[in-house]
Amino acid sequence: MVEDDAVVLARVLAGDEDAFAALVRRYEPRLRLYVTHIVGVAEEARDLVQEAFIRVWRNLDQYDPRYRFSTWLFRIAHNLAIDHVRRRRQIMISLDLGENDEGEAMRLDPADERRDPLGNFENRELARALSREISDLAPAYRELVILRHLVGLSYNEIAELKRLPLGTVKNKLFRAHSVLRVALASYLGSAGGRQDGVASEPE
Amino acid sequence: MIDSACQAVRRALEDGGDLVGGARLHLEACPSCRAHAAVLVTLDRLRVGEADSETVQRVMAALPPAPWRHRRLAAWLPIAAGLALFGLGLGLLGGIPAPGAVAALPGALGSLAGWLGSSLLDAVAAARGGAEAVRALLAVEGLSLVLWLLLTAAGSGLAVRALVRRRAEVRR
Numbered sequence: 210m211v212e213d214d215a216v217v218l219a220r221v222l223a224g225d226e227d228a229f230a231a232l233v234r235r236y237e238p239r240l241r242l243y244v245t246h247i248v249g250v251a252e253e254a255r256d257l258v259q260e261a262f263i264r265v266w267r268n269l270d271q272y273d274p275r276y277r278f279s280t281w282l283f284r285i286a287h288n289l290a291i292d293h294v295r296r297r298r299q300i301m302i303s304l305d306l307g308e309n310d311e312g313e314a315m316r317l318d319p320a321d322e323r324r325d326p327l328g329n330f331e332n333r334e335l336a337r338a339l340s341r342e343i344s345d346l347a348p349a350y351r352e353l354v355i356l357r358h359l360v361g362l363s364y365n366e367i368a369e370l371k372r373l374p375l376g377t378v379k380n381k382l383f384r385a386h387s388v389l390r391v392a393l394a395s396y397l398g399s400a401g402g403r404q405d406g407v408a409s410e411p412e
Numbered sequence: 413m414i415d416s417a418c419q420a421v422r423r424a425l426e427d428g429g430d431l432v433g434g435a436r437l438h439l440e441a442c443p444s445c446r447a448h449a450a451v452l453v454t455l456d457r458l459r460v461g462e463a464d465s466e467t468v469q470r471v472m473a474a475l476p477p478a479p480w481r482h483r484r485l486a487a488w489l490p491i492a493a494g495l496a497l498f499g500l501g502l503g504l505l506g507g508i509p510a511p512g513a514v515a516a517l518p519g520a521l522g523s524l525a526g527w528l529g530s531s532l533l534d535a536v537a538a539a540r541g542g543a544e545a546v547r548a549l550l551a552v553e554g555l556s557l558v559l560w561l562l563l564t565a566a567g568s569g570l571a572v573r574a575l576v577r578r579r580a581e582v583r584r
Contacts, residue, residue, distance in 0.1 A: 222480070229475070233463060233471045234462045234468050235463075237463035237471065238460040258471075259471050262475070263476065266476070266478070267476065267480075269480050270484060327458070339455075339458070357455075358459075359459075361459055361460070379426065387448070389451050389455070390444075390447050390450075390451045393451060394447065397450040397451065397454070
């Protein structure tokens with residue numbers, strides 16, 4: 210059974226420092242995926258994620274339990290990644306996490322099949338198309354799709370992290386899904402091809 | 413344009429709720445809404461698993477000693493110091509004071525306030541006396557004496573400063 214973040218944090222602060230490993234195990238891959246999306250280079254993302262965990266560790270007693278732990282962690286990682294990009298003075302927003310011979314670009318760790326977000330797709334054509342279409346989304350949609358479907362945050366967590374109203378998050382994701390439905394129509398059957406829904410949703 | 417039924421069904425799909433009744437019938441009859449559902453199902457399969465043990469060990473090994481332990485200790489220090497002072501006071505008094513001693517406390521506090529007040533008045537009187545002495549000196553044309561004293565003090569200060577600097581440079 211997966212322990213709630215708050216329970217794990219309470220254990221850590223009570224002196225069981227090894228319990229922090231459970232949080233690292235839970236969030237490291239998702240955090241790395243998100244940071245890689247911002248900085249564009251997998252090796253740099255790995256170091257930034259480690260730095261994010263160190264910052265969280267240093268300030269664990271200052272964590273405000275009114276917010277979700279995941280939101281706090283992702284915001285720290287987000288700020289570190291943005292600072293890193295600014296220092297580099299080169300904005301790279303990419304999903305390219307190490308393309309393999311088949312042109313599949315979403316693998317988190319090319320050496321580890323288990324950590325490939327597309328690993329459980331038997332239809333490799335669909336996997337490639339999905340990877341490509343998510344990369345081609347407008348940046349504001351792409352980030353939300355990554356946070357929702359790859360990182361696995363809830364709508365509420367995304368709203369907290371991005372400091373957006375919940376309704377805006379839902380609307381943007383609705384639009385992004387509609388764009389993907391049209392783009393992936395040939396892989397999901399002809400039904401998705403109608404050009405509807407994308408422009409008709411209110412902001 | 414999508415109609416309101418499509419809109420409602422897709423909203424329900426996005427919220428992850430089960431479709432019942434008319435919504436379910438609409439989904440079965442509407443290819444476009446079925447495609448929307450298919451996109452959501454496809455995206456839901458995109459999940460990253462947990463970190464491997466090697467990664468966890470690497471991060472855990474990079475963690476510094478928990479600084480919040482010291483901060484939490486530091487937060488208790490003022491209280492601990494207060495309790496220690498209270499205990500010391502009790503020790504000096506030879507235990508909890510008798511009711512008679514406690515009753516005498518307001519009188520003792522009054523004496524202390526009186527002593528502080530008279531000290532303040534003495535300080536004011538001393539300052540006033542000093543100012544009068546300087547005025548008297550100036551009145552008997554002792555201005556040059558005051559200037560000489562000031563210049564001597566400044567010169568001595570500069571000499572001491574230069575000596576200290578030279579000594580520091582020699583040490584470095």
